[in-house]
Amino acid sequence: MLLHEIEELRKIRREWKGLKVGLVPTMGALHQGHLSLIKKAKESCDKVVVSVFVNPIQFGPSEDYNQYPRTLDKDYELCTQAGVDIVFAPSPEVMYGKGQRLSNDNLTYVCPPFFYVNKLCGKSRTGHFDGVCTVVLKLFNIVQPDFGFFGQKDAQQAVIIKKMVRDLNVPVEIVECPIVREESGLALSSRNKYLSDEGREDALVLSKILKNIKACYRKGITDIGVLKETAYGFLTDKHDLEYLEIFDKDTLEEKEKADDNSRVFIACRVEGVRLIDNICLGGE
Numbered sequence: 347m348l349l350h351e352i353e354e355l356r357k358i359r360r361e362w363k364g365l366k367v368g369l370v371p372t373m374g375a376l377h378q379g380h381l382s383l384i385k386k387a388k389e390s391c392d393k394v395v396v397s398v399f400v401n402p403i404q405f406g407p408s409e410d411y412n413q414y415p416r417t418l419d420k421d422y423e424l425c426t427q428a429g430v431d432i433v434f435a436p437s438p439e440v441m442y443g444k445g446q447r448l449s450n451d452n453l454t455y456v457c458p459p460f461f462y463v464n465k466l467c468g469k470s471r472t473g474h475f476d477g478v479c480t481v482v483l484k485l486f487n488i489v490q491p492d493f494g495f496f497g498q499k500d501a502q503q504a505v506i507i508k509k510m511v512r513d514l515n516v517p518v519e520i521v522e523c524p525i526v527r528e529e530s531g532l533a534l535s536s537r538n539k540y541l542s543d544e545g546r547e548d549a550l551v552l553s554k555i556l557k558n559i560k561a562c563y564r565k566g567i568t569d570i571g572v573l574k575e576t577a578y579g580f581l582t583d584k585h586d587l588e589y590l591e592i593f594d595k596d597t598l599e600e601k602e603k604a605d606d607n608s609r610v611f612i613a614c615r616v617e618g619v620r621l622i623d624n625i626c627l628g629g630e
């Protein structure tokens with residue numbers, strides 16, 4: 347069922363009293379990564395809602411809000427095939443109110459702690475995680491799920507959402523699902539659509555750097571500086587590295603030495619497309 351209005355969704359949600367409800371929040375342009383979240387939700391919940399909403403307030407003024415791929419018909423078809431009960435695709439007016447100025451001097455925003463946002467993606471994307479937390483909390487309030495499913499590709503986002511849920515006592519359990527990769531190693535992302543064939547090849551540098559750092563760690567190298575330096579042999583003038591960091595995977599704190607709880611985070615532009623990826627040094 348495809349719904350655009352909050353009231354329609356609330357009505358059905360009331361009928362689901364006592365059932366376990368899972369929410370998979372997305373911005374659409376669904377790929378196998380999203381489908382893996384939906385599969386996980388289907389396995390553990392009685393009812394599954396997928397939200398499809400390109401959230402204007404998490405994009406900066408020079409970012410790709412207008413170009414972001416919008417493929418609702420295809421998304422709905424994929425969700426139906428995957429057994430999703432409701433696809434909730436509100437307009438910005440439905441989410442934020444008609445004629446509202448979308449800024450934090452007009453609307454109530456959720457602002458996650460500076461420590462978590464002043465690094466990695468948050469450093470170059472000012473206000474991004476305020477926009478993400480605000481829309482995710484709104485979606486949680488609208489859908490009232492028992493579980494929320496998020497991909498580890500956006501690992502900083504998942505840490506911040508877990509922190510929000512804990513700090514604000516939101517009664518939703520966050521389930522993190524592993525990154526889905528192409529056979530080549532490229533992490534699936536809706537933004538891969540912007541890349542040419544050559545760009546897709548060049549984009550493999552992200553997963554290659556991460557894999558190599560993990561291999562070095564497994565050989566016994568734990569010095570963060572030394573691990574990070576191994577990346578430079580992979581980078582060419584086709585790669586515009588934004589960051590490469592190794593932090594604690596749960597707290598995003600810096601580490602003296604890499605260990606099994608460390609996650610390596612990378613962001614790099616290829617053909618002007620900003621790509622992110624990460625890998626955990628332990629297990630996985």
Ligand code: PAF
Binds near residue numbers: 372373399401404
């Ligand atoms: O990860 C995303 O696609 C978005 O940030 C999310 C969680 C759907 C919020 O708009």
